[in-house]
Amino acid sequence: AQSVTQLDSQVPVFEEAPVELRCNYSSSVSVYLFWYVQYPNQGLQLLLKYLSGSTLVKGINGFEAEFNKSQTSFHLRKPSVHISDTAEYFCAVTAGDNQGGKLIFGQGTELSVKP
Amino acid sequence: NAGVTQTPKFRILKIGQSMTLQCTQDMNHNYMYWYRQDPGMGLKLIYYSVGAGITDKGEVPNGYNVSRSTTEDFPLRLELAAPSQTSVYFCASSYVDQPQHFGDGTRLSIL
Known part of the structure; x- marks a missing residue:
């Protein structure tokens, strides 16, 4: 079975500062890893995904994430955040034989960007 | 392109x-899912379907039922x-080899 832990429930940060949202996972099989963003009163939107290959993955809106197999981590980063990045962010995994399979989500991290 | 539409x-x-709770998708995806979202808990899978006529339980199925008579609809x-079913419910769909697309959710309160 897979599980996902997001290490921070809330991350406050000032505009134009860098940010890292931390995600650890556990699994006995290979996984696909995802970060989704949820703006207020909206559904989830895919930010980026890791399937295989390069461990540094670039997504939309200037976000990137690094897959670290030895640390079982998939942390999300952005070098300079904007007010519009204020949202909830979810890390998720699916067991490794297809991308469209059942997702296991972390608890979410609320990113609050302040002017 | 409407994507995944949830009502109400x-x-x-x-x-x-x-x-x-209604869910319809216009992308001809074979996989469809229902999740519930509770504060501080992330999303939990209720039921899923890999194609018309096929459904299966997820992590939290008690108190819910689903059907999949067509590719497009997954009520x-x-x-x-x-009261424990007060939550935000999300429907999602995907192809087997693509990430899931989510609807905007149904906010349900039970009093």
Whole structure:
């Protein structure tokens, strides 16, 4: 079975500062890893995904994430955040034989960007 | 392109009432999912379907039922609403080899 832990429930940060949202996972099989963003009163939107290959993955809106197999981590980063990045962010995994399979989500991290 | 459409967006139910949350997708995806989102808990899978006529339980199926008579539609049924089912419900769909697309959610309160 897979599980996902997001290490921070809330991350406050000032505009134009860098940010890292931390995600650890556990699994006995290979996984696909995802970060989704949820703006207020909206559904989830895919930010980026890791399937295989390069461990540094670039997504939309200037976000990137690094897959670290030895640390079982998939942390999300952005070098300079904007007010519009204020949202909830979810890390998720699916067991490794297809991308469209059942997702296991972390608890979410609320990113609050302040002017 | 509408994507995944959920109706209604908001609903208040009384304890013991029943209702159906509707979900339809226009992307011809074979996989469809229902999740519930509770504060601080992330999303939990209720039921899923890998194609018309095929459904299976997820992590939290108790108190819910689903059907999948067509590729496009995947309704979620609450038979006897309970306060513990107050939540935000999300429907999602995907191809087997693509990430899931989510609807905007149904916010359900049971009083």
